[in-house]
Amino acid sequence: MPIIFRSAPVTEPYTFESIGRNWQQDRITRPGGYPFYHYLQTEKGSGRIETAAGAYILREQEGLLIAPFIRHSYEKTDSEWIVRFATFTGTAERSIPQIMGNRQVVFAGAGQGRPISRLIDDSIAIYGSHPPDGRQLSVNCYAMLIHIADSSHAVHPEEDALYRNYILPVIREIEINYPLPLTVEKLSRLVFVTPQYLTRLFHRYLNCSAYEYLTAFRIGKAKELLITARRLEIQEIARRTGFSDASHFISVFKKAVGATPLEFRRLN
Structure with a gap:
């Protein structure tokens, strides 16, 4: 039980x-919330979390991120509830709301939960060395936040045939081939629907268009490179993350993040 x-x-x-x-x-009750962003994920059993933004049942590998000072309580709904958890801070802590789209609560399905579990286990192992590798812990922490931020808004979308047949294949295509010149038209042909219908499905399940999801995923990968590969030129980062040129990348990045790529790198 490492903590x-x-x-x-x-x-x-x-x-x-x-x-x-x-x-x-x-059982935990926090009428005034918790002072940090914190994430709770079920390892075994199940539990119910009540928040100011709604109630959630967390089954195995499912998790929930709750923003600071948001009223919440949780308790087991099974004979036992075994969990993983993490709370987040850092010199760039004020950027976390932007990463999360200013959502008070973010649900992570089992698909997102598995890589998050591995990051938690890896980070705990790093703490076992002396001194711990602070840089790698920071990378793991940021990767966890990105995995959580990319989670679907729907509680159990994997149970919906429309999500499985149309959304999930497109998400997988984006995750694998985001550096390539993907378009909504190409993504819609992948699942044999019109671009307009694909966009409606993305809005239904993810509260964004297919283009917005693709752009946000690319921006997330660009942030990782800006922090972890500090010698890479902006033009090269743009190329590696699927943007047509550096000027377009800088414009889209600044609109999404509120800072240019170089400013983001200096801040982090």
Whole structure:
């Protein structure tokens, strides 16, 4: 039952305030919320989380991120509820609301939960070395936030045939081939529907258009490169993340993030 709390000054853009796994979760009530973004994910059993933004049942590998100071409570709905968890801080902590689209609560389905579990386990292992690799922990922390942010708004979309047949194949295509010149037209042909219908389905399940999802995914990958590959030129990052040229990349990035790629790199 490893549980770690931060004991060093915050110097990295993103890091963990606390992190743990194999925790037997008791009933918790927080009328004033928690002071950090925090994420809870079921390892075994199930639990119910009540928040100011709604109620959720978390089954195995499903998780929920809750923004700071949001009223919530949770309790087990099975004979036991074993969880993983992480809370987030860092010098760039104020950018987390933007990463999450200013959502108070973000649900992560089992598909997102599996890579998040691996990141939690890997981060706990890093804390076992002396001294821990703060840079790698920051990368893991940011990767977790991106995985959570890319989660669907629907609680169980994988149970819906429309989601499985039309949305999921397109998401997988974006995740694999985002550096290529993808368009909504090409993505819609992949699943044999019109671009207009694909866009309606994306709005239904993900609250954004297919183009907005593709752009947000590329921006997320660009952020990773800006932080983890600091010697890469902006033009090369644009090319690696599917943008037609550096000028277009800078314009789209600034609109989405509120800063140019170079400003984002300096801030982080």
